[in-house]
Amino acid sequence: NAGVTQTPKFRILKIGQSMTLQCTQDMNHNYMYWYRQDPGMGLKLIYYSVGAGITDKGEVPNGYNVSRSTTEDFPLRLELAAPSQTSVYFCASSWGQGFTEAFFGQGTRLTVV
Amino acid sequence: EDQVTQSPEALRLQEGESSSLNCSYTVSGLRGLFWYRQDPGKGPEFLFTLYSAGEEKEKERLKATLTKKESFLHITAPKPEDSATYLCAVHLQGGSEKLVFGKGTKLTVNP
Numbered sequence: 001n002a003g004v005t006q007t008p009k010f011r012i013l014k015i016g017q018s019m020t021l022q023c024t025q026d027m028n029h030n031y032m033y034w035y036r037q038d039p040g041m042g043l044k045l046i047y048y049s050v051g052a053g054i055t056d057k058g059e060v061p062n063g064y065n066v067s068r069s070t071t072e073d074f075p076l077r078l079e080l081a082a083p084s085q086t087s088v089y090f091c092a093s094s095w096g097q098g099f100t101e102a103f104f105g106q107g108t109r110l111t112v113v
Numbered sequence: 114e115d116q117v118t119q120s121p122e123a124l125r126l127q128e129g130e131s132s133s134l135n136c137s138y139t140v141s142g143l144r145g146l147f148w149y150r151q152d153p154g155k156g157p158e159f160l161f162t163l164y165s166a167g168e169e170k171e172k173e174r175l176k177a178t179l180t181k182k183e184s185f186l187h188i189t190a191p192k193p194e195d196s197a198t199y200l201c202a203v204h205l206q207g208g209s210e211k212l213v214f215g216k217g218t219k220l221t222v223n224p
Contacts, residue, residue: 004156040216041216042117042200042202042213042214042215042216042217043157043200043202043212043214044214045211045212058211059211090156090157092156100162101159101162102147102159103159104156104157104158105156106154106155106156107154107155107156
């Protein structure tokens with residue numbers, strides 16, 4: 001059982017470039033989330049989805065976009081990367097309504113230079 | 114403003130030396146409080162969920178408790194493998210999926 005898988009694990013982007021962070025889960029969870037974690041700060045919610053075709057903004061959505069075409073996949077798109085987007089990104093999933101036990105991926109460490 | 118504060122920021126213990134981590138919160142309405150463990154370079158790993166004041170949960174050397182204003186994570190006779198950052202998060206009422214995380218407590222247990 002793979003759980004939540006994120007790719008890539010590391011990436012360096014130049015300012016203005018775009019990229020997609022991939023996230024897939026094999027637990028048939030309806031809820032999926034994207035967080036960013038900055039040094040010394042708590043996790044901040046970027047976007048979340050309560051099911052295929054349904055997404056909503058979290059606390060820090062600016063500069064990001066998401067889509068949810070299947071239950072399994074929840075990619076995060078960065079458009080026109082900026083140094084402020086340098087962070088570690090975590091994808092998570094959970095079953096049921098509300099934030100029940102969530103399973104996190106291993107993270108993607110992104111540096112924008 | 115909804116806030117979650119964890120203390121201390123860092124804690125060093127000797128193996129076998131019991132202690133507690135604190136998570137205090139000021140939120141408009143609490144649906145649940147979560148404890149996670151995070152190892153370096155890894156994603157958070159779920160430990161406990163607490164829903165109401167007076168509730169307690171245990172797992173091996175860890176015990177989580179909840180009051181109306183704070184939660185404690187008690188670590189009894191810790192081992193070096195308990196070294197990690199422990200994160201507290203609260204799930205707010207109001208229909209939102211917003212989860213507010215604290216900054217974490219970095220625990221180091223020396224042999």
